[in-house]
Amino acid sequence: MKDAALVSRLRADLLAWYDGHGRDLPWRKGARDPYRVWLSEVMLQQTTTAHAAPYYARFLELWPTVADLAAADDGAVMAQWAGLGYYARARRLLECARAVVRDHGGRFPDREDALLKLPGFGPYTAAAVAAIAFDHPANVVDGNIERVMTRLYAIATPLPAGRSEVRQASAQWVMAQRAGDWPQALMDLANQVCRPKSPLCLLCPLNAACVAFRAGDPDRYPAKLAKAPKPRRHGVVFVVTDGVSVIVERREGKGLLGGMLGLPHSDWQAEGGEVAVKHMFDLTYQTFGAYEHVFTHFALTQEVWLARVSVDDFSDVLRRHNAYQALPLAEVKALPTVFAKALKSLLSLDLAAG
DNA sequence: TACCCGTGGCT
């Protein structure tokens, strides 16, 4: 632990740094609306600010309030989330919006413990919304703040086992004054100065208290457990089109890409496994090259099989297979990237021809 | 706890 007077002084220094050097992010504009704070926090989970920003703008345009989002069509929300990844976030986003309307009169609760009970709220998001939207002195700990704290205190215990030490360290800096600015100041410091690699320690307003800096090895922190190697899988995706639309299905369940539209595909088999390719819908396919897509826990090599059919045959497929629907080629953006890539690989072709 | 769950940019 550090001396309380030192913490208090350096905290003021970092807030001053934040006032001059903090990032100008879309969700920081205007008054702090709990809905906007929450929406941004969910989108930013494991996602870069640059990737999330256009999605944030689009969601606010379509659904300006939590009540608007609660009333939205599930498929429309999933389609707007396509490409952002971690699709369970979108499912829980809707669940949460509806819970806020149903159980809280359309207003987010301001207490951290009440927020924690809402779908998609974990320890980080509950603390972040309590702090940023309601200015409560919550102990906000995310990957950025973990990095700053493990360096400040030279916490060598590898994560995630070291999380309790990190929380204790972080708690020492939490105060009522500018409670909402504080975690954002830490995150901006982590992003611009206390970077994962080659941190700019000489520019850091906290360096006087940083044990890792004094020891000359900030890159050691945070220590992390070795990751399991990523297996490789392979499969075949089927593109069935009449030149205007493609055949897609709504993916069931809560697993990979659950709730999203997807192209029909074979099993995704581990290396050495035989891919059971049946000729989907009893159609004849041309084969194209394969493309690569990397998920969180496996890498996929996928062959593209294309069937260009007449308008009548296309309708016939839809009539005979209830689980499938047509997606206009102009709406490819409604698909997760792993499937959008398959269509992109055919973009040089004129699908309407032949 | 360990694992599941996307994507894109950077090195």
Add this chain to the structure above:
DNA sequence: TAGCCAAGGGT
């Protein structure tokens, strides 16, 4: 190129 990394949550 392969690996790392980014405002985590659920089970």
